[in-house]
Amino acid sequence: MINQDAFSGDMERAALAVDYYAVLGIAKDASADDMKKAYKKKALELHPDKNPNNPDVAEQFKLVAVAYGVLSNPERKNQYDRLRHKTSMGTEQWAQHHEPAPFTDEVWRDFWNYVRRENQRAQKEWQENLKRWAEEDKKHKKDLLNTFMYMNMRQR
Secondary structure, eight states, rough: OOOOOOOOHHHHHEEEEEEEEHTTOTTTTOOOHHHHHHHHHHHHHHTTTTEEEEEEHHHHHHHHHHHHHHSHHHHHHHHHHHHHHHSSSSSHHHHHHSSSOSHHHHHHHHHHHHHHHHHHHHHHHHHHHHHHHHHHHHHHHHHHHHHHHHHHHHHH
């Protein structure tokens, strides 16, 4: 029995890299029986015991197992098909269904100008706060000194 969790990688990356239907040699609308037959045929053909001196065959055997694990699970198959459709959509098709990308050079330039202005504003605000805090600190020290002197004079 195939481990249904044999597919442990990132589904989207795998959808871009490998066509599981081609791995099994089946059509996208193949029945579960056809899928199982194709899997068994490929698994027998690529089994490492039948090809002990070929490490590439072992990797292909693993890929066949992963492909069957994904395509035999209806939920994973649907997810895989959606990702394949999304990633196979050409640039022209994508442009027909989506708004143009809003981030042009002008937008980036405006963004970085805004960041610079905000940074300058924040630096100016920080310098003003430092001055204000220094003045408040002087006043506070003066008030403490006056209070301390007043207390000393009263004690005499």
